[in-house]
Amino acid sequence: MKTSLKPLVKPNAIAVVGASSDFRKVSGRPVKWLIEKGYKGKIYPVNPKAQEIGGLPAIASIDDLPDGVDLAVVVLPASGVVQAIRDLGRKGVPAAVVFASGFSEIGEEGCKLEAELREAARASGVRICGPNCLGLFNAFERVIASFSQYVNGEVPAGPIAFVSQSGAFGTAISALARSRGLGLGYFVNTGNEVDVTFVDAMRQVIEDERIRVGAGYIEGLKDGPGLCDLADRAMELGKPLVLTKVGRTGAGARAAASHTGSLAGEDIVFDGVVRQKGIIRARNEEHMLDLVEVLSCCDLPEGAGIGIATQSGGAGVLMADRIEELGLSVPRLSDATQAKIQECIPGFGATANPVDVTGQFVADPKILSESVLHMLDDPDVDVGIVWLQLMEGFADTLVSLFEDIKERATKPFIVAWVAAPDEAVKALRKRGIAVLRGAEPAVDAVVGLIRFAEARRQWSADREVRAKQQLAQVVIPSGDGPLSTVDAVRILKSAGVSIVPTEFAASAEEAVHAAESVGFPVVMKIESADILHKTEVDGIRLGLKTAEDVRSCFADLVSSVAQKRPDASIDGVVVQPMFKGDVEVVIGLQDDPVFGNVIMVGLGGVLVEVLKDVAFRKCPLTPRDASNMIDSLMGAAMFGSFRGRKGIDRDALVAMLCRVSELGAATEGVLRELDLNPVMLTSEAAAAVDVVMVRHPRQVTSVSDSKASSGLSAAALMEK
Amino acid sequence: MKTSLKPLVKPNAIAVVGASSDFRKVSGRPVKWLIEKGYKGKIYPVNPKAQEIGGLPAIASIDDLPDGVDLAVVVLPASGVVQAIRDLGRKGVPAAVVFASGFSEIGEEGCKLEAELREAARASGVRICGPNCLGLFNAFERVIASFSQYVNGEVPAGPIAFVSQSGAFGTAISALARSRGLGLGYFVNTGNEVDVTFVDAMRQVIEDERIRVGAGYIEGLKDGPGLCDLADRAMELGKPLVLTKVGRTGAGARAAASHTGSLAGEDIVFDGVVRQKGIIRARNEEHMLDLVEVLSCCDLPEGAGIGIATQSGGAGVLMADRIEELGLSVPRLSDATQAKIQECIPGFGATANPVDVTGQFVADPKILSESVLHMLDDPDVDVGIVWLQLMEGFADTLVSLFEDIKERATKPFIVAWVAAPDEAVKALRKRGIAVLRGAEPAVDAVVGLIRFAEARRQWSADREVRAKQQLAQVVIPSGDGPLSTVDAVRILKSAGVSIVPTEFAASAEEAVHAAESVGFPVVMKIESADILHKTEVDGIRLGLKTAEDVRSCFADLVSSVAQKRPDASIDGVVVQPMFKGDVEVVIGLQDDPVFGNVIMVGLGGVLVEVLKDVAFRKCPLTPRDASNMIDSLMGAAMFGSFRGRKGIDRDALVAMLCRVSELGAATEGVLRELDLNPVMLTSEAAAAVDVVMVRHPRQVTSVSDSKASSGLSAAALMEK
Structure with a gap:
């Protein structure tokens, strides 16, 4: 449990470590501005060579500081920072802002220094904003712990809290906000985030009752679950979050990587989670400020x-x-x-x-x-x-x-x-x-206002649903890599995910028996842990109508696949009844490096492959989340009635998405991916017909917080 | 042939009809501003009650004007305008600007008055800008024939010609341009366009060698072919046209209709033609000015x-x-x-x-x-x-x-x-x-610059192609409404459009004969002038493999359709070989109310119906136009190699689009619509398998400027 960030943003006394008496220098600015902008707490310039700075007595070293200093503004060059943090920790100063560059942004050597700094922060308990940042200000209490050129001008307090991972762009956006008369109550530039992240900073400042809107600029999000918690808290407070995140495309991501050393992550995942959580995403700086202006002026519309x-x-x-x-x-x-x-x-x-x-x-x-x-x-x-x-x-x-x-x-x-x-x-x-x-x-800003109001209503309406939400009760066999179809189907069933009856058969006779049990006509698929994509080895036979078909097909299928993939160990086949949907979708789970397990839905076939018409959300989903997710697909009209065909059973699709998402939430860190492709949808049912389920590598044990449930038969699932 | 607009925008002498000596009034502004802004030509205030206006002797009536007046600024109320135009015509004044509102924008009565004004303009030969407009200015020669509040400020001359159908919005855009330091050489507000249209005005001012960029704001385009000619001329001059057109959606179109009394037309058609012609479309006023600024400052990039x-x-x-x-x-x-x-x-x-x-x-x-x-x-x-x-x-x-x-x-x-x-x-x-x-x-503006440069290169490269372009040589049987499949197929063939072999059969035996001629398996479709959509009456039978199949199917098909549509007169069937494409597209022609015959292409099936993924262009197309049109589809990736399948024969698709577009150009005013749905595409061919061709109603005779050509057999077409 990390300590509060209150000393960082609302300190009662501030030390400026490395303060210069030359106010034109970066290292002179904090003391100058703290005095000029009217900070009311004590200010302690720390400088062994000076007598006084800006009329304040200079302190020779950190050790000489009096007790009760909440925040140290460290204006030393990179080489002096680690020792300063250790000293501050010893002195009991709980928070520091570190301006210096020369850390991970300059390459290997800087990364080493940054690791040392991280360790120093951990060991000393000092919460650090930075390094490689412009610092922060709290305009209410006149805490100017920044050397941003923004502070050259007025620093009007107002209901906006702005947290930026970028210094330069953050300053530009702040200046644009000021020129619109939008007061920034807080500005925090988190820089390299050796400790305090974007999410940490926003969580702190959004709590201030004088703040009405949180605005953020993100280049590389590290803490996805933290963002989700932040969003929930902001919803609870009724305060909109407006975020601009760059790195929307491949080119952007490349540039982001070269800049911050952090992965931009898959933007489509970010975008999906942000919608799910009621965060308003702004395309660029002007769009952000338009939204912030409207959100801070207007009551929420009712429709x-x-x-x-x-x-x-x-x-x-x-x-x-x-x-x-x-x-x-x-x-x-x-x-x-x-x-x-x-x-x-x-x-x-x-x-x-x-x-x-x-x-x-x-x-x-x-x-x-x-x-x-x-x-x-x-x-x-x-x-x-x-x-x-x-x-x-x-x-x-x-x-x-x-x-x-x-x-x-x-x-x-x-x-x-x-x-x-x-x-x-x-x-x-x-x-x-x-x-x-x-x-x-x-229009763009007013639509943002409407969408936030709607998201807030939905969030409130879903409160009870979320409180009662249960994770799936499943047992994942230990081991790593892909699971057998039989295991995967068992897991899906115990999670309540509908899949067509699927019987394993190790011989032709077993296959005939299986076919008779599921009902003709059937489909037969090769079963091998070494073959994830059965179509690639021509490992599927459709429309087998008789026992004789099944019997002869078994031998043919096994031998033809064995010929194509002599390396593969073939267990047998699985047999399923033929089941054709009116619409096919793909549903999947994926362990996202930023957000953890996320669920995907997309329209099957060409729409997924050519148009990439898919949507992601964080697990688990409420039914409303699932419904919004479906509606966000370009091809969502396919689910309605169409060319005289009845619409698909939307409730069944929503239920399926919820069950899969609950499975995803229960298997966080255990399952690496799940593909249900295709899932067949008709006007009466939704059922997966193929499954690939893969564990994380080197996962040794993996029983989720639950016991197995196998009360439901495949037939019952089909009837859902 | 209408007369030149030079007197309108570059008059040697100006009369202000109805001029007031009270310079605070709208009717006082033109004389005031002509004097103040430094117009060098003669100014004649016309006012029977005044002695002098702004130091100039007042003229009692239009009849008393000296010879040589090029332009009359008519500041009379609506009721006096028609007579004034007649008087001006008699006096030989070639052009007038009419400010007055009270015409078609106020409803029925105003429409009547507008019709009278149109007739007066036609009869008198006076070219009219307006009514219900803010007028125009030419900042080079200081011709201020406007009462726009823009003119209250500086009127700096510059390389931008701006023509706007809206007065208020046009003024706002002009003011924004000025605040950016962009000089407007010309501003023309065309208002109700009783005579001079948006296209007329732009064609005139774009010719001025001091103008480098044409900017336009359109609410309802009336003259599509004129816009195409204008675009060609602008390309020839090397001057970009940047247009904002509102009414992009249904809601917009509704508002447009209530405002200008003109149809916004199908925006997707406008958008397609504009791309084809190298016009740059701006989303809104700021985007327009960004583009104008960049285009007027920068040389064209080479890539x-x-x-x-x-x-x-x-x-x-x-x-x-x-x-x-x-x-x-x-x-x-x-x-x-x-x-x-x-x-x-x-x-x-x-x-x-x-x-x-x-x-x-x-x-x-x-x-x-x-x-x-x-x-x-x-x-x-x-x-x-x-x-x-x-x-x-x-x-x-x-x-x-x-x-x-x-x-x-x-x-x-x-x-x-x-x-x-x-x-x-x-x-x-x-x-x-x-x-x-x-x-x-x-980025948006630089991409606009790049796209214009590319369009210009393509336009130059296509010059010879366009010069040699030939229309299709076809004979359309006289009469109105739908053509028989046999006639439609004949017309397609003579236009060089590939369609699968299609034989008409009036009896079972003829059908068998036809099937043997085209080759089994075949498809049989009901043929009736009363049934345009065969699937709706279940009028298609697929996969007939033998003569016996064909024989028995004929009777069955004819009787079952007769039962469903007892009103329809059934001629027989058409028989075609089965032909399955890797990708299906829809190609069509449509007589657009603004642009005349336009061609459409879209991906078949759900992509057209659900995602509306279609593109339009004006007929005829160059091969390059066709290629760009294909690439503009969202699902264009479907045409490439995909899931191990070879890509489709793109040249065949391009050729097919060109031939259909030439048919469209040759049948302007005769064909109302053509649907080739579906057109099958494989890696080796493109061929339509179904056709609906409809003439304009009440079209009595309709032979195009051509003679029939029937030299090509269906087989030859299939081999193209």
Whole structure:
């Protein structure tokens, strides 16, 4: 159990180790800024050669520090850092920020030094932010433990906590936030994360009641489960997390690896888990700040209905386009609402939604305010966007107009104002009204707001489900590598995962018996621990209709595979009834290096292989998670009724995903992968017809926290 | 043949009809601004009640105008406009701008007035811009025929011609352009387009040699073929066209219809034609201006290699991600280049691309300039992006650094500068260096530049191909509605479109004969002009292996269909050999209301129906057009080798698309639609196996400009 990070972000007294009296230097900045920005606690510059720094008496060494120092800002070069941390530990200083570069980012030698630093931190108990970072600030308590050029300007406190793995980009984003009037209550740059990770830092600062939104910039996530816990905690607090993570593609991942020395991981897994957990992912810095601005200004809308009021029909169309692209629809306003709006606006305006109030409102501002209020009152509207352009000279009028709307409206709204007068934007933001600079960014941010509200509702509704969730009760035979089909099928059954009846047969006669037991026509598949992909050795025979078919096929199949793979030890065959689905999907488990066991679903055949239309989530799933996961597939329409065919049994698919995910959660660290490919879906059932299950290598023992259950027969599973 | 628009945009003398001496009024603005902004030609205010306006003698009526007036700015209310146009025509004034609203945008009554205005324009020969528009300006000659609030500020001349169907949004975009230092040489707002359309206006202004880029904002395109001609002309001139068109989705189209009274058309058709013609489509106003800025500053790159230099690894990753998302790859720099860069930058930087020069360049600017120059010298790099953030206090240094790079580099580059100091941005833009405000917008714009350069190369390479292109030589039987399969097959054959051998049979014996002629096994399909979709009446029998099969099937098929559709007149059956493709596609023609005959291709089965993975182009296609069209499909990977299967015969598919497109071009106005569904593709051939061909209703005679050709047998076509 690591100790609290409170001393790191809210220290009562700060030592600056290696402080310079030359305030132009990086090593001079912390003391300078702590004084200038108004830090109220004690400041102790540590420098053996100086008498005083910035009017404060210099302390000769760490050992000479008084008790009660919470945080040390270590501004020494890399070579002095490890010893300083040891000294701080001895002195009982619980936290340190380390700026120095020269660690893992410079290669082998730096990695060695970083390992030493990690060990020093562990041994001394000092929590470290860094190294190779710009540090952190807490703008509420004026804790400036940073040399970021951002601090050259104002450091306004506000409801945003921003944690960044990148220093340079983090600073740029902070500056952009400030120029929008968004106050950063906290900024933490975690750098090489020798100890305090992105997740650790965010978990700490999101708890502050003055913080309303957490914003993060990630280059390489190390602690997937920690991110999931963080997301749950943020949901509990009702605070949105907005994250930008780079490394979305192969090229990005290559660049990320060369930069931070950490793996970017499979982005598609990250993306899936983030959706599951209600984290809002921002594409880039502007998108992040748009979301942060809207989320920090607006109450959560109760539904997904966006009302658009505009002075330009074209801008309305642009926004309606974007809303549909993002998968929402633009509700048509009720006749009653339209009638009310019609009374306010000129005849050539539009009332349906988008509402085109026309440019006439310049002459009579009530045209705009009354229309917007009527629009927001419509039962199908949950949040509004008001689009304007220019209006030089009308800034004051419009600011008071929007103030009036804000006071009278019971639903949230934002302003999208193209080429807006700066003073109007500032004034509106000061009044807590979000102002975005374009139509599309406005829609993107409002849709983010809607999605967060929806995720929060779902999270609340799923609370009890999650509390009662049980892991699968399974026994995995010890050993490593692939499991036999018989074992795999037994495990699936005990986890409640539906698979077609599957009988093992070591001889032709056993095969005939098995076929009679499962029912003709049957399929026969070669069974060998050495052959994972049966199609590659032509190891499957379909449509065997009679005992004679089965008997002759057995010999043929075994001998032909033996010829193709003389190295393989062949155990026999498995026999299954023929079962054709209307739709085929692939369901799998995978031990992700960042998140642990994750579940995948994708449409079978070409859709998976050509379009990579798959979705991932962290195990286990709630039924709602499973349902959202299905809907996130591009080809989700395939599950509905189609070409006169009935839709597939969605409940069966949801149940199957949940059971597989529970199996995944129960076998964390034991199972390396599971492939159910294909899983057949019909209007009445879902059942896997092939399984590959692989343990982690060198896994010696592996009984999960459970006892075996084999009460269900294959037939019963098929009938689920 | 309509007359030139030169008097409209470059008039030697201007009358302002209805001019007010109150310069605060809309009707006062044109005279005020013509004087203030320095128009050099004669200005004639027309106002029966005034003596003088702005120091100019007022003219009592249009009839009293002197000769030689090129342009009338009509600032009268709607009710006076039609008469004014008639008067102007009589007086020989060739062009007018009409501001007044109160026409088709207000409904039925306004439509009537608009029709009168259209007739007045036609009868009088006066070319009209408007009504319901903000007018136009030509900043070179200081022709301010507009009341847009944009003109309140500076009207700097520059190399951008901007034509907008929207007044409000057009003004906002113009203001954004100005705030970026982009000079608009022309601005034209076409409004209701009673005469001068978007295409007309752009065709006129793009010819001016001072213009380098055409930018457009479209809400409802009326003249598709005109847009294609415009695009060709712009290519010839080497000037990119950047268009934003709203109405991308159903919701957008609904809003568009309520706004402009014009159909937005099928956006997917627009999008396809725009790609075919090398027009660059911008998503929104900021994307448009990013593209315009980069296109007006940069030479065209010779290839698609983007070099990235950054001071933040994360920003590099973000850009690399985006480049891959847009379908390009990030070239790894050569070892030689990397060695040279390694010498310039600190050890913890990165050299592969993205090049991370680190923040150290602040101390030594050469780190940046030399790295960027080495990067641009790399043989795989065609264009560069340099990413920076903040740098308050270093603006001057960086501006001269980039000037130096610009002078020494032989390849284009742009700067992406987050939270940049304003003065640096201004100074760079003044020096012809594009500066974008974020990583993703920079990539998007550079990719636009690359795509335009590629489109231009392709357009040039295809010049001869287009010149030699021939339309299909076909005879369409007169009459309307669907053609018989026999006729359709004959037409396809004479157009060179490959279809499997298809024989008509009116009796069982004829069917047997047909089957023997095409070769067993065969497929038999019901033939009836009343049944377009044979599967819906179960009108297809597959896999008939013997004469007996065929004989018995004939009776069965005819009677079963007759039972299902007693209303249908059944002619008999068609018999084809069984032919299974490795991949199935759908190819079609459609008479688009905006563009005329367009061709469609899509992947067969679920991919078309569920994912709507189809592409459209205008007829006819060059082979290169066809190839690009194929590659634009999401599922294009299906055409390659796949799961050990050989790839399909791409040349055959390209040829088939070209032949169908030539048929489409030859039957403009005659054929309403053609469906080849499915078309079977194998590694050796492409052939349609089913055809539906429909003429326009009430088409009486319809022989295309050609004579029939029936020299090719079905077998020969299959062998193509």
